[in-house]
Amino acid sequence: MTSARWVLDRCADLTRFSAGPDHLERTYLTPQHAAANATVAGWMRAAGLDTETDAAGNLWGRRGLGSAAPAAFRQKAGARGAALVLGSHLDTVPDAGAFDGPLGVVLAIAVAERLRDAPLPFALEVVGFWDEEGTRFGTALMGSSAVAGRWDAAWWDRQDADGVTVREAFERFGLAPGRVGEAARRPEDLVGYLEAHIEQGPRLEAAGLPLGYVTSIAGARRFVLTLTGEARHAGGTPYERRKDALAAASEVILAAERLAREAGALATVGDVHVHPGAVNVIPGRVELTLDVRAHDDAGRDALVTAIEAAGREHCAGRGVAFDLAETHRAPSAVCSDRLSRAVSAGIRAARRDGPGEDAPGGAAPGQDVPGLWSPAGHDAMAMAAVTEVGMLFIRCHDGISHHPAESVREDDVAAALDAFEAAVLAVARE
Numbered sequence: 232m233t234s235a236r237w238v239l240d241r242c243a244d245l246t247r248f249s250a251g252p253d254h255l256e257r258t259y260l261t262p263q264h265a266a267a268n269a270t271v272a273g274w275m276r277a278a279g280l281d282t283e284t285d286a287a288g289n290l291w292g293r294r295g296l297g298s299a300a301p302a303a304f305r306q307k308a309g310a311r312g313a314a315l316v317l318g319s320h321l322d323t324v325p326d327a328g329a330f331d332g333p334l335g336v337v338l339a340i341a342v343a344e345r346l347r348d349a350p351l352p353f354a355l356e357v358v359g360f361w362d363e364e365g366t367r368f369g370t371a372l373m374g375s376s377a378v379a380g381r382w383d384a385a386w387w388d389r390q391d392a393d394g395v396t397v398r399e400a401f402e403r404f405g406l407a408p409g410r411v412g413e414a415a416r417r418p419e420d421l422v423g424y425l426e427a428h429i430e431q432g433p434r435l436e437a438a439g440l441p442l443g444y445v446t447s448i449a450g451a452r453r454f455v456l457t458l459t460g461e462a463r464h465a466g467g468t469p470y471e472r473r474k475d476a477l478a479a480a481s482e483v484i485l486a487a488e489r490l491a492r493e494a495g496a497l498a499t500v501g502d503v504h505v506h507p508g509a510v511n512v513i514p515g516r517v518e519l520t521l522d523v524r525a526h527d528d529a530g531r532d533a534l535v536t537a538i539e540a541a542g543r544e545h546c547a548g549r550g551v552a553f554d555l556a557e558t559h560r561a562p563s564a565v566c567s568d569r570l571s572r573a574v575s576a577g578i579r580a581a582r583r584d585g586p587g588e589d590a591p592g593g594a595a596p597g598q599d600v601p602g603l604w605s606p607a608g609h610d611a612m613a614m615a616a617v618t619e620v621g622m623l624f625i626r627c628h629d630g631i632s633h634h635p636a637e638s639v640r641e642d643d644v645a646a647a648l649d650a651f652e653a654a655v656l657a658v659a660r661e
């Protein structure tokens with residue numbers, strides 16, 4: 232259970248926990264969540280970890296300081312044994328690939344097994360977060376936000392497509408909403424958080440590199456735009472009398488794309504619902520989802536403002552009302568220099584060129600190891616609110632992700648295993 236093949240096979244195993252037989256979709260507080268937790272917990276226990284599900288439904292495997300740890304380590308780790316946490320998420324987007332999230336969790340379990348008898352000056356924990364994607368309830372990072380002590384009470388009333396609220400879903404899953412605060416960790420309990428994840432973009436492949444470290448992570452802002460015109464007869468209504476919500480929406484979508492390109496940022500309309508949706512009725516109302524992200528929060532927020540202004544202008548020109556409701560806002564996060572050094576040292580060790588001599592945990596990040604900005608969001612963004620975070624990026628084929636064709640090379644996963652293990656040891660050497 233410490234090989235790349237084992238890791239890839241477990242990621243394949245997890246694809247059986249899905250809402251449907253013909254596509255992969257595994258979401259928060261569903262039967263698939265419970266089944267995946269049970270299976271992954273078995274792998275964690277086989278790696279010598281004690282397992283538990285926390286008050287937000289996240290799965291944890293924990294190895295205490297262990298009797299092998301010298302007394303000095305106990306002192307350094309503190310009474311409870313401050314923990315280095317390794318992990319990622321177990322939930323998926325609809326029609327997902329097998330590696331976005333699960334690869335980071337399973338790889339962390341394999342590294343815990345490799346380090347099973349290593350005397351570490353901290354407790355080692357592996358976490359499988361839930362609801363990183365926000366697929367079921369339309370807001371994301373709920374599991375890791377609970378751990379970071381950032382649970383938002385407004386989430387309780389969010390509903391899924393069947394009208395089930397987060398509160399009801401908690402209760403049906405066997406969790407007590409009133410106890411969600413018990414999932415929160417204190418900064419003093421944590422040595423840091425390390426996450427291995429596929430890049431979900433083409434840069435490592437274009438550079439011919441298997442691994443990189445992450446410098447910072449873009450925080451997305453997400454909205455539901457509601458455009459309200461008038462449903463009318465598709466034949467009897469002349470154009471000058473129309474208030475076509477879908478025609479207005481098409482102008483808003485293209486304006487968002489144009490403004491994002493000009494800003495060097497990203498805006499995506501991922502879902503559109505048209506009412507009433509009949510072929511012979513002019514669309515009276517359209518709902519669009521909008522995801523906006525940029526290299527920094529100021530750039531992102533400026534783009535949101537510009538898209539909103541363009542949306543209001545296009546809609547006004549067609550007599551269509553424009554409404555924008557924010558559903559998610561994640562702060563961009565910066566990976567710490569300390570943990571980026573550890574990840575960089577790990578990448579060097581995996582290349583067999585060993586950590587640099589000049590600084591603990593290896594040469595400064597970026598000297599000979601690629602540091603990449605992540606336009607994709609990760610649980611590390613939420614965890615950055617409570618501890619230092621570092622990320623290891625793994626090349627993925629053609630940058631494909633959020634798609635069934637998502638794939639990674641076995642040799643890259645082998646390198647990632649070596650790098651992640653070496654990164655943990657670099658933190659231990661500090």
Ligand code: HGY
Binds near residue numbers: 364371606
């Ligand atoms: O949307 C994202 O960036 C991440 O995959 N949740």
Ligand code: MN
Binds near residue numbers: 331364633
């Ligand atoms: Mn994702």
Ligand code: MN
Binds near residue numbers: 332608
């Ligand atoms: Mn992910």
Ligand code: MN
Binds near residue numbers: 502503504
């Ligand atoms: Mn839909």
